[in-house]
Structure formats: structure tokens, C-alpha cells
Amino acid sequence: MISDQGIAIKFVLVILLYVFVSGDEEVRCIERERDALLSFKNGLIDAEFDDLSSWQNNECCAWNGVECSNATGHVIALKVNGVVVKDSGKMAYSLLELHHLKYLDLSVNDFGCIPIPESIGSMKQLQHLTIEESNLCGSVPPQLGNLTNLRILDLSHNFLSSISSFTLGSVLESLEVLKLSYNKLNGSIPDLKAFPSLKELHLGKNNFTGSIPLSIGHLSKLQLLYLSFNSLEGLVPLSIGQLSELQDLDLSYNSLAGVISESHFIKLIKLKSLDLSFNPLLILEIAPDWSPPFCCLSSLYLTRCNVGPYFPKWIRSQTNLSILDLRDAKIRDEVPRWLWSTSNLLKSLYLSDNLISGTIPNLSSTSILSMDVSYNQFSGPIPLFPANATDILLSGNMFSGSISSICQTIHGHLEYIDLSNNLLAGDVPNCWKNIPNLHSLNLANNSFSGEIPASLGTLHNLGALQMHGNELCGELPYTLRLCQALQMIDVGGNKLTGEIPTWIGQLYKLQILNLRGNKLHGEIPLQICNLTSIKVLDMSINNLSSIIPDCFNSFTVLASKDSTFFDLFLFDPIYIINEKKHNGYSSFQWKGKESEFWDNLALLKLIDFSSNRLTGNIPKSFCTLRGLISLNLSRNSLKGYIILDIGNMEVLDSLDLSHNQLYGKIPTSLAEIHNLGFLDLSNNNFSGKIPTSTQLQSFNVSSYAENDGLCGDPLPKCPGDSLRPSTPNPEENMNEKDGINFSFMQEVGISMAFGFIFGFWGVIGSFIWKKSWRIAFFNLLDAAGDWFYVRIVVFVSKWR
Structure with missing residues (x-):
């Protein structure tokens, strides 16, 4: 009689022999299932990964994304990604032929915003169903409740709009993972009593309303619960x-x-x-x-x-x-x-953003890499940080003293420093080569003095430099031209001197340039027009002179009036820490008042040359800036007319041309700017009637004050308004008709030219044409010459 031990040994040997023999056998594709897969393929366009290119030979078990059972040869798993569905009906019908399918992954596809096919509810063997990020729309079909063996259901990152409690009925007692996040599901969260096996519930980033159901407590095996980004109350x-x-x-x-x-x-x-x-x-x-x-x-x-x-x-x-x-x-x-x-x-x-007080100790030996304690009441010196720190945000506190301690450590990973709005003082240290990967530096609104250090030029990744509101002096360092990643330079409100450097035009990525409130002199360099990506250009409150360069048609971003979704992310120096945006802030003149711009700074489109000594005409190229929101040229010595095509600046919200020497009529095209919310044309020499429009008559009298020749609503009526229609200015009509706007000196030059042509050549032409006139003219010249000669001789004799 064979012992139990012998039987056990023989049984193990038989199993091992079976596995060894079957392992040598190639799994054969079942013809009916191969035909179903080929029919499934015919309903798709392989657009992304080219995985379907292997679906050609007869051995479907070797195709990409297809897995067959080693024992039976049946298809048990199917993974197809990166395709476009051209025939959803054929696709869904073909899948029904795969009766043994347990794993189905159709994520990252394009279903063309169709509903989930109800027929999937007939695939009773499914244990894992993933259709994530596949452009599905409509409702989650209740037929999914028939998948009693389902353990994982992932329909996240689609456009599904509703789900019924019947869908999540007690037929789904085996479900362990339910992912419906990043959809548009609305209504209340369905009752959850029917999921005794559920371990993960992902319902975030939807439109669920109402309260969290009390039945949540019945999910005794639940490990992960995500209900964020809804409207639950x-x-x-x-x-x-x-x-x-x-x-x-x-x-x-x-x-x-x-x-x-x-x-x-x-x-x-x-x-x-x-x-x-x-x-x-x-x-x-x-x-x-x-x-x-x-x-x-x-x-x-x-x-x-x-x-x-x-x-x-x-x-x-x-x-x-x-x-x-x-x-x-x-x-x-x-x-x-x-x-x-x-x-x-x-x-x-x-x-x-609390009211936490106290001091911060030396943190160089801690593990803290990212710290944001902004806008509290911390005081004392700036602490030391670990060498591998990445973000140091201490703005809006009462930190004081020098920041020279930052030079004590080489911070190879540090990307963002914000020490703005504190009580810091002393020189800005010249050791920035120790922080080679710095992306954003904000030292604004402190009491820093001295010059801007030249070592900032070593920061080739620097995208934002904010130093406004300090006591900095000297010129912008020449080395800054090496910071080709710069998108923002804000050094307004300091005591900087010298001229605006021409190399500023080499910073082609620059979007925000704020030089406001310094002691800069000289002219605005023509190279400024190389800044094609500029969105904010503020040179106000300086001592700039000469004319404004007429080359603003090169500002391609300001030329576009449409703000796209991409504009929100165009400004790279905005950094995100746990979904909180930081881009510091800047102060600009807006609608006649000092205004601060924070998170909306990246969407601002502004040009401000006010409070300088600029001369000449308003450049005509301003009218190409169809996306400009604010233009301020006030408090200069500008002359000439307002450009006739100013109406092309369709989205202009604020226009200030006050306190100049501009003259002529207000062009009628100004009335076509329907977004205009602030206008100041006061203290100029404008004349004539204010064009009639709902917009221009809505402004206060102060917008037009101190223009002696100006009349019409909201100012007093023009003479003769009640007797006859106003007579247009013939000179202006001629210029408007021709599309030309000349300055006074240009008109004088043109008059002289015409006078020379008709006067000089008129006489000479007559002499050439008539000989008797020619002889008489030269006889007269001879007589006049003799008379002058006699008079001079007599005068000289008497004088002697």
C-alpha cells in the first residue's frame, strides 16, 4: 500500500511535469476571438502609440495589448490606448465576443464624446474596467451594475455628467476601487451602503452638491476617500x-x-x-x-x-x-x-496669512526644503536654511537686518526667494553665483541700499527680478543682459540713475519692465522695440527726454486684443506651492490712482511714459496695439494731434494724455472705444466740439478741463450749436480724408516747399517762356545794381 507521503510526492511530480510540458506549448489564438479583435480594430484609428500595427498575424495572443490564458488560450486582458474611435457600435459589439475578458483598459483614447456603451454591462467576467481620460460624455449607464465580479472601475478624467444610485447598486458588492474624479457629475452623492468591499473612493473634481451621506460610515474597509473640489455643504x-x-x-x-x-x-x-x-x-x-x-x-x-x-x-x-x-x-x-x-x-x-509672531531659529540642520511664512508677524534676522532648500518665502513680516547670511551656504537647489515687504536693510549681497538655479528673486519694499549687484548676471535661469520700493542707486548692471530667461524686471521706486541701457532690447523674453519712479535720464532707446513679448512697459516718473520712438508695431503680444487661456501660463515666474500662486506684486498707475497688482499681474497690458520730459508727437504706431488696456502719456511736453486711428485700440480701458501741449480736435474714432472706463485729456490745447457718443459724454467735466477751445457735452455748448450744425474743420477733414495727421512744424515745412515751387519756379518759368520779360528783368537788375553802387560810394565818402 502506497503511503500518504508517496502519493503526495507523485502528485507534485505530475503537476510539475504538466507545467513543464505546457510551458513548452505555444498559446494558440482562438479564431473567433481573433476575428472579434480585428473587427474591434476596424472601428478604431491608431493615432498615438501605433500599438495596433502588430495586429496582423494569426497569433492574436502575441499582439500588443492582448493577453491570453496560458491554460485555455482565451483572451483575458485587453489594453488599447491612444486611439480614436470612429465606429463605437462596431467596437462595443466586437468586445461582447470576448466572453472570458477580465481586464479591459481603454484609457487615453478619443471616444468623440459618446456615452459609455450600455453593452459593456454584458461582459460579466470583467474584474477591472478602466476608461480613463477618453472623452466620454453623458451618464454612467446603470447596466454597469450588472458587472458583479468588478473589483476596479475607473472612469475618471472624462465629461460624464450624471450617475444614478441604481448604477451603484448591491450588484457591485465586490468593488474595491471606484474612480470617478475629474468629471462633471452633479447631484447628490449616491447612497453608499452597497459597497462592503470598497477600499478606494475617488469622487473629486466634480459638481456634487448636498451633504456627505451618513452611509459613508458603512464602508468599513475604506482606505482612501477623496471628495475634494465639489460643492458639498x-x-x-x-x-x-x-x-x-x-x-x-x-x-x-x-x-x-x-x-x-x-x-x-x-x-x-x-x-x-x-x-x-x-x-x-x-x-x-x-x-x-x-x-x-x-x-x-x-x-x-x-x-x-x-x-x-x-x-x-x-x-x-x-x-x-x-x-x-x-x-x-x-x-x-x-x-x-x-x-x-x-x-x-x-x-x-x-x-x-496668519498673525503668527516670534522668531525663526537656525534651520540649516533641519529637513525643511520649502517654507512659506509670508504675511505674519515674524521678526528678527533671516534664518539660515538647509543647503538643499528649494523655496524660501518670508514676505510681509518684520524681519530686519542684513541678508548677507545668505552667502554662507551654496544653495544649489534653491529656486524661489521672496523677502519682500519686510524691514531688511543694507547692501544687496554680491554672492548670487552661490544660488545658480534661482528662478525668482523678490526683495521689494525693504530698505536695501547701494547698487544692484553684478553677480545677478550669473543667474541664467532667473525669470523674475523684483526689487521695487528700496533705496537702490547706480545704474542697471551690464551683466543683466546675460539673464536671457528674464521675463520680469521690476526696479521701480528706487534711486537708479543713468540712461536706459540699450542692451535691455536683448532680453527677448521680457514681458514686464518697470523702471518707474527713478532718476533715469536721456532718451528712450530704439532697442526697446525689440521686446516683442512685452506686456507691461512702465518708465514713468523719471527725467527722460527727446521723442518717443515710433516702433510699437513690433510689440506682437500687445497687438493682439484676445487674451487666451494660454496667457494665464505664459508668465513662467509665477510659481505654485501647494496650489497657491505667487508672483509677488507690482504697483502701477491705473486710472489715475496708484494700484497694486497681484495674481492678475500676468494678464495686465500697460504702457506708461508719464511724468517725464518727452517731446514730439504721439507715435502713430500706438494705434497698432489692439490689445493694450492702459496708456498713460500724461505730464510731458508732447505736441501735435491725437492720432486719428486711436479707435483701433479697441480694448483700451484707461487713457491719460493730460498735462501736455496737444492741440487740434478730438478724433471721432476715440468714441469707438466702447471699453474706455477712464479718460483724462485735461490741461492741453484741444479745440472744437467733443465728438458725440455715449462713451465720451459719460466722463466728468474734469476729463476735458483746461482746454480753452474745447466745447460740447459735458462742457458748455459750442457757439452756434442751437442755430446750425457744427461746421467741420476743413483742415482736419482734409487730413482725415487722406488718412494723414501732420504736426505744426511739418505743415510749415510743406507750406515752404509749395511756396518755393510756385514762387521761384513760377517766375523762372515765365522768363524762360517770354523773351521780352527776360530782357526787361535783367535791364532792371543792371539799373538797380548801378544805383546801389552809387549809394554805397557816396556813403563811404561821407563816413571817411
């Missing part, structure tokens, strides 16, 4: 605190309200990431001595929640924190000393 249910397996909880960017207490976390012992940010009506009422059930949070986001007024002490227990975000959390407290040593893993610390 109401209270956060206490049942969330029963999810003992939960690791990631994200309820950010909603309109949730009410109190979050210790009860919401009572069983969340495995919680690693918590994000309640951007729910401004959410209040955290946590006892100061609370000991959370979780110990190992790696990330905590409470931005714009009501956390304060005191700094939450329970954070001290989280020794694994890597990211701490308490921006705008209504904290009015002194920063606790333990914060800087709570976690050896802390890499990102964001405390901006």
Missing part, C-alpha cells in the same frame, strides 16, 4: 470617525460647515493624510490636551479652516509629518519652539 458626518482602515481623507475645496471635533477622528488610527483645506466655514474645536488616535500623519492640510486662535498643540504628537499646511487658518499666536523639531521628516511648512 453641510456638516461632516461623525460616521467618518468609524472608518478604522482609513488612511487618506480629502474633503478640501468644498463648502462644508460646522464643527470638526475629536469625535470625527475617534477610530482613525491608521490616518496618514488629512486635507480639510479651503472650507472657510469649517471650525476645528479640538481640546488643547487632545491626544489623537493616529500617530503617524505624513501630511496635514488645514488651509482656510478656522483652526485658531491658538497654534494646535496636538500636531506635536505627529512625528512623521512631511507636509504641514496651516495657511490662513486664523491663528493668532506665538510660534511654538517645538514646531521646528517636531518631525525629522518635515520638508514643507506653510504658515502664511
Whole structure:
């Protein structure tokens, strides 16, 4: 009798022999399924990855994206990406022939905004269905509820608009992962009791409304819950605190309200990431001595929640924190000393927009790489940072003293420094070669003095240089021409001298140039017209003289009146830290007032040459700037007419030509700028009647004041208005008809030319044509010559 041990050994040998033999056999494609795949291919256009090029021979199990069972040869997995669906009906019908399909991935395709085919609900063997980012529209069909073996369903990054509770019925008890984020799903979140196996629920970036269903607490196996970026409101249910397996909880960017207490976390012992940010009506009422059930949070986001007024002490227990975000959390407290040593893993610390006070110690031995404590009440010197830090944002505080300590460390990874709006003073250090990868430097609104250091020219990746509102002197360093990545130079409000350098025209990526409020002199260089990408050009409040160069037709960005979605991202120096945009701010003259521009700075289109000593005419090329929003040429010595085609500047919102020596009539095309919200033509020599339009008559009298020859609404009526229609100026009509606008000196020159032609050549031509006139003229000249000779001789004799 064979022993049990012998039977077991023989059984193992038989299995191994089967595996060895079957491993040598090539899996054969089943003809019916091969035909179905070829029919499926005929409904597609392989546009992206060219994976379907291998679908040619008879062995479909060797085709790209196709996997067959080693035991049966049936197709069990299909992955097709990067195609355009030209016949959805044929595609869906062909898939039904794959009766053993368990894995179907049709992500990153273009379905042409069709609904999900209802026939997919007949593929009962499916365990994994992914149709992510495939341009699907319409509703999620209830037939998907028939897929009782489904464990993973991913329909994210589409344009799906609705989903019914029947779709998510108890036929889906095996579902473990449900991803519907980045769609347009609306209505309430369906009841969730029917998912006892669910581990991941992704519903973020939709349009869900209403409250979080209480049934969320029945998902006892849930590990990840993402409901961010919806319009959810109401209270956060206490049942969330029963999810003992939960690791990631994200309820950010909603309109949730009410109190979050210790009860919401009572069983969340495995919680690693918590994000309640951007729910401004959410209040955290946590006892100061609370000991959370979780110990190992790696990330905590409470931005714009009501956390304060005191700094939450329970954070001290989280020794694994890597990211701490308490921006705008209504904290009015002194920063606790333990914060800087709570976690050896802390890499990102964001405390901006609170009222936190205190000092910051030496951080060079910490793990902090990115820190934003802007707009608080921190004081003391600028701390030292680790050598591998990437972002240092300390603006809007009371830091004081020198920043020479920045020279003590080589920061090879540092990209963004913002020390603006503090009490810092002294020279700007000349050690920027130690920070070779710096992208943005903002030292604005401090008390820095001395010259702008030449070592800034070593920063070849520098995109934004903001130093306005200091006491800097000297000239712009010549080395800045080497910073070819510069898109923004803002050095307004200093004491810079010298002329505007011609090399500024070599910075071809420059979009914002602010030289406002300095002591610059000389002329505006012609090279400025090489800045084809310029959007903001401010040279106001200086001592610039001479004429304005007439070459603005080269400003291609300002020539476009359409602001596209791309414009939002055109300005690279805008940097993002945890979805908070920073591009500092700049101050400009806007509609007659000093205005600050923050996140909208990248969309501003402005030219300001005001308060200088500029002469000559208004350049005609201004009329090509169809996208310009604000033009200020006031307080100069400009002469001549307003350019007749000024109406081409269709989106102009602010126009200031006041305090010049301009004359003539206001061109009728100015009335065609329907967006004009601010106009100042005062203190000039304009004459004639103000053109009639809804726009020009809506401005105050002060917009036209101190122009003695100007009349018409809103000023007093012109003489004779009640008796007869106003008589147009013949000279202006002639110029408008010809499309020409001459200055006074140009008109004098033209008159002299015509006088010479008709006077001189008229006489000479007559002498040539008639001989008797010629003889009489020269006899007269001889007689006159003799008379002058006698008179001179007599005069000389008497004088002697």
C-alpha cells in the first residue's frame, strides 16, 4: 500500500511535469476571438502609440495589448490606448465576443464624446474596467451594475455628467476601487451602503452638491476617500470617525460647515493624510490636551479652516509629518519652539496669512526644503536654511537686518526667494553665483541700499527680478543682459540713475519692465522695440527726454486684443506651492490712482511714459496695439494731434494724455472705444466740439478741463450749436480724408516747399517762356545794381 507521503510526492511530480510540458506549448489564438479583435480594430484609428500595427498575424495572443490564458488560450486582458474611435457600435459589439475578458483598459483614447456603451454591462467576467481620460460624455449607464465580479472601475478624467444610485447598486458588492474624479457629475452623492468591499473612493473634481451621506460610515474597509473640489455643504458626518482602515481623507475645496471635533477622528488610527483645506466655514474645536488616535500623519492640510486662535498643540504628537499646511487658518499666536523639531521628516511648512509672531531659529540642520511664512508677524534676522532648500518665502513680516547670511551656504537647489515687504536693510549681497538655479528673486519694499549687484548676471535661469520700493542707486548692471530667461524686471521706486541701457532690447523674453519712479535720464532707446513679448512697459516718473520712438508695431503680444487661456501660463515666474500662486506684486498707475497688482499681474497690458520730459508727437504706431488696456502719456511736453486711428485700440480701458501741449480736435474714432472706463485729456490745447457718443459724454467735466477751445457735452455748448450744425474743420477733414495727421512744424515745412515751387519756379518759368520779360528783368537788375553802387560810394565818402 502506497503511503500518504508517496502519493503526495507523485502528485507534485505530475503537476510539475504538466507545467513543464505546457510551458513548452505555444498559446494558440482562438479564431473567433481573433476575428472579434480585428473587427474591434476596424472601428478604431491608431493615432498615438501605433500599438495596433502588430495586429496582423494569426497569433492574436502575441499582439500588443492582448493577453491570453496560458491554460485555455482565451483572451483575458485587453489594453488599447491612444486611439480614436470612429465606429463605437462596431467596437462595443466586437468586445461582447470576448466572453472570458477580465481586464479591459481603454484609457487615453478619443471616444468623440459618446456615452459609455450600455453593452459593456454584458461582459460579466470583467474584474477591472478602466476608461480613463477618453472623452466620454453623458451618464454612467446603470447596466454597469450588472458587472458583479468588478473589483476596479475607473472612469475618471472624462465629461460624464450624471450617475444614478441604481448604477451603484448591491450588484457591485465586490468593488474595491471606484474612480470617478475629474468629471462633471452633479447631484447628490449616491447612497453608499452597497459597497462592503470598497477600499478606494475617488469622487473629486466634480459638481456634487448636498451633504456627505451618513452611509459613508458603512464602508468599513475604506482606505482612501477623496471628495475634494465639489460643492458639498453641510456638516461632516461623525460616521467618518468609524472608518478604522482609513488612511487618506480629502474633503478640501468644498463648502462644508460646522464643527470638526475629536469625535470625527475617534477610530482613525491608521490616518496618514488629512486635507480639510479651503472650507472657510469649517471650525476645528479640538481640546488643547487632545491626544489623537493616529500617530503617524505624513501630511496635514488645514488651509482656510478656522483652526485658531491658538497654534494646535496636538500636531506635536505627529512625528512623521512631511507636509504641514496651516495657511490662513486664523491663528493668532506665538510660534511654538517645538514646531521646528517636531518631525525629522518635515520638508514643507506653510504658515502664511496668519498673525503668527516670534522668531525663526537656525534651520540649516533641519529637513525643511520649502517654507512659506509670508504675511505674519515674524521678526528678527533671516534664518539660515538647509543647503538643499528649494523655496524660501518670508514676505510681509518684520524681519530686519542684513541678508548677507545668505552667502554662507551654496544653495544649489534653491529656486524661489521672496523677502519682500519686510524691514531688511543694507547692501544687496554680491554672492548670487552661490544660488545658480534661482528662478525668482523678490526683495521689494525693504530698505536695501547701494547698487544692484553684478553677480545677478550669473543667474541664467532667473525669470523674475523684483526689487521695487528700496533705496537702490547706480545704474542697471551690464551683466543683466546675460539673464536671457528674464521675463520680469521690476526696479521701480528706487534711486537708479543713468540712461536706459540699450542692451535691455536683448532680453527677448521680457514681458514686464518697470523702471518707474527713478532718476533715469536721456532718451528712450530704439532697442526697446525689440521686446516683442512685452506686456507691461512702465518708465514713468523719471527725467527722460527727446521723442518717443515710433516702433510699437513690433510689440506682437500687445497687438493682439484676445487674451487666451494660454496667457494665464505664459508668465513662467509665477510659481505654485501647494496650489497657491505667487508672483509677488507690482504697483502701477491705473486710472489715475496708484494700484497694486497681484495674481492678475500676468494678464495686465500697460504702457506708461508719464511724468517725464518727452517731446514730439504721439507715435502713430500706438494705434497698432489692439490689445493694450492702459496708456498713460500724461505730464510731458508732447505736441501735435491725437492720432486719428486711436479707435483701433479697441480694448483700451484707461487713457491719460493730460498735462501736455496737444492741440487740434478730438478724433471721432476715440468714441469707438466702447471699453474706455477712464479718460483724462485735461490741461492741453484741444479745440472744437467733443465728438458725440455715449462713451465720451459719460466722463466728468474734469476729463476735458483746461482746454480753452474745447466745447460740447459735458462742457458748455459750442457757439452756434442751437442755430446750425457744427461746421467741420476743413483742415482736419482734409487730413482725415487722406488718412494723414501732420504736426505744426511739418505743415510749415510743406507750406515752404509749395511756396518755393510756385514762387521761384513760377517766375523762372515765365522768363524762360517770354523773351521780352527776360530782357526787361535783367535791364532792371543792371539799373538797380548801378544805383546801389552809387549809394554805397557816396556813403563811404561821407563816413571817411
